[in-house]
Amino acid sequence: MGLEAKLTDDGFFTTKLDAIIEWSRKYSVWPMPMGISCCAIEMMAAGDPKYDIARFGSEVMRFTPRQCDLMIVAGTVTYKMSHVVRKIYDQMPDPKWVIAMGACTSSGGMYRSYNVVQGIDQFLPVDIYLAGCPPRPDNLLNALIQIQDKIGKTRAKDFQDIKLPELTVLQSN
Amino acid sequence: MDLKEIIAHLLKENFPGVNVELIEYKNELTLRVEKQHIVKVCKFLKENADLQFTLCEDITAIDWAKRKNRFTVVYHIFSLKSKNRLAVKVDVDESDCSIDSVASVWKTANWHERETYDMYGIKFSNHPDLRRMYMPEEFEYYPLRKDFPVMGIPGSLPLPKK
Numbered sequence: 001m002g003l004e005a006k007l008t009d010d011g012f013f014t015t016k017l018d019a020i021i022e023w024s025r026k027y028s029v030w031p032m033p034m035g036i037s038c039c040a041i042e043m044m045a046a047g048d049p050k051y052d053i054a055r056f057g058s059e060v061m062r063f064t065p066r067q068c069d070l071m072i073v074a075g076t077v078t079y080k081m082s083h084v085v086r087k088i089y090d091q092m093p094d095p096k097w098v099i100a101m102g103a104c105t106s107s108g109g110m111y112r113s114y115n116v117v118q119g120i121d122q123f124l125p126v127d128i129y130l131a132g133c134p135p136r137p138d139n140l141l142n143a144l145i146q147i148q149d150k151i152g153k154t155r156a157k158d159f160q161d162i163k164l165p166e167l168t169v170l171q172s173n
Numbered sequence: 174m175d176l177k178e179i180i181a182h183l184l185k186e187n188f189p190g191v192n193v194e195l196i197e198y199k200n201e202l203t204l205r206v207e208k209q210h211i212v213k214v215c216k217f218l219k220e221n222a223d224l225q226f227t228l229c230e231d232i233t234a235i236d237w238a239k240r241k242n243r244f245t246v247v248y249h250i251f252s253l254k255s256k257n258r259l260a261v262k263v264d265v266d267e268s269d270c271s272i273d274s275v276a277s278v279w280k281t282a283n284w285h286e287r288e289t290y291d292m293y294g295i296k297f298s299n300h301p302d303l304r305r306m307y308m309p310e311e312f313e314y315y316p317l318r319k320d321f322p323v324m325g326i327p328g329s330l331p332l333p334k335k
Contacts, residue, residue: 079330080309086333114316114325115307123333 018155025069025095026148027057032068032092034085036075039102039134043074046137056144065091070147072140073124076104077117086123095159097150099143100126103133176257177202179223187217203260208246208272211263215278218250218259226250226259229275232285234265234293238319243267244295248275265295274300292317 006013035043046053053059062068065088077085089098100120103109106129108118120126127150128143135143177195180202184193191214194205206214218226228251235245242264251258265272274297276282284306286297291306294315305312314321314329 079332080307083333113323114321115330117332123335125335 021156022152022154025154026151028060029056029058029070029097029144029147029151030060030062030068031058032065032071032088033061033063034071034073034075034088036073036077036081036085037104039074039104042134042137043072043101043140046140051137051141053141053144056141056148058144065089066093068092069095070097070099070144071124072099072101073105073120074101074134076109076111077120078115079117080115082117082120082123085120089124094162095154097127097147098124099128099130099140099147100124101130101140101143102135103131106130109133176255176259180204180218180259183221183223184214184217188214201258201260203262205262205264208263208265211261212273212275212278215248215250215261215275218261219278224252225254226252226257228253229279229281229285230258232275232282232289234289234295234317236293236317236319241266244270244293246272246289246295250279270294271296271298273298274303276300291315294318 003013033040033043045051047059047061058070065071069092071089071092073085089096098120100106104111104116105120106126108116110133112118117123128146130139130143132139177197181193181195184191188210191210192207193214196203196205204214218224230249230251232246232248235247237243237245244265244267246263246265248261248263249258250261263272272295274282274286276286276297277299283301286300287302287304288306289295290297290300290303291308292315297303304310308316309330312329314326316325
């Protein structure tokens with residue numbers, strides 16, 4: 001079987017560093033469950049034994065942004081909450097990905113109103129927009145697989161030109 | 174005597190100079206009071222042994238846009254003793270957009286009044302902590318007023334930098 005056979009047979013194998021890093025990254029995407037409203041229930045359902053997000057290596061929902069690679073924004077983001085979401089996103093280490101789960105996060109959804117941000121792409125770089133209100137857990141898993149495909153296409157040189165943004169200390173009161 | 178007659182009788186007896194109006198519509202009782210009397214009437218409704226409206230369920234307002242008295246502040250109160258519900262309505266004009274706070278009568282009124290202030294801009298005098306409830310502190314508008322656009326005023330709510 002794959003890796004084991006190779007290791008017992010020859011004791012070593014050759015590959016590209018990029019390939020092995022992407023391969024390990026792909027199957028250990030740790031999500032940051034940014035569950036703001038009802039989409040969070042479907043996100044939890046994706047973690048249960050029936051849908052089992054662990055099949056894709058993403059069962060480790062970390063409640064600290066410092067250990068996460070993927071932010072699942074699940075729920076209506078109001079203007080007041082947008083600062084919190086951005087603050088948490090900024091605390092995640094690079095490389096990081098974002099799923100805008102559901103209609104509200106993607107476009108404001110049914111909340112066409114003064115207090116809801118009409119799409120979180122106004123303040124976050126979004127990788128996958130996920131349709132549904134709320135999306136079914138299988139749809140979330142589909143988004144996760146697409147994120148994995150995207151990670152699989154990422155190469156180390158893609159990060160060469162990225163400069164870290166200048167850090168600003170936010171005054172909170 | 175039903176509730177309407179009891180309240181009318183008690184108020185007439187205890188506040189002879191106060192104009193009150195009691196309206197019954199579809200088994201729901203509404204009491205209209207002038208705004209300078211709101212605190213003492215509420216205190217009476219709560220503390221009178223026969224009435225005991227001890228629970229303040231909600232305080233909100235109505236914006237009538239073009240009417241002379243633009244706002245109506247509505248207090249929904251409930252008596253746990255007699256299981257009666259009463260709406261107290263007070264007219265407030267835009268030129269003097271303030272009313273006395275009833276937070277000294279019902280403690281719950283504190284947050285309800287903050288919400289009403291946040292959404293309609295009606296100032297509650299003698300309120301212990303009159304800050305906005307939902308909108309950011311620096312927000313300048315009152316969203317549930319009729320002249321406020323549904324989609325808000327562009328740029329009035331800040332977004333984080335991308």
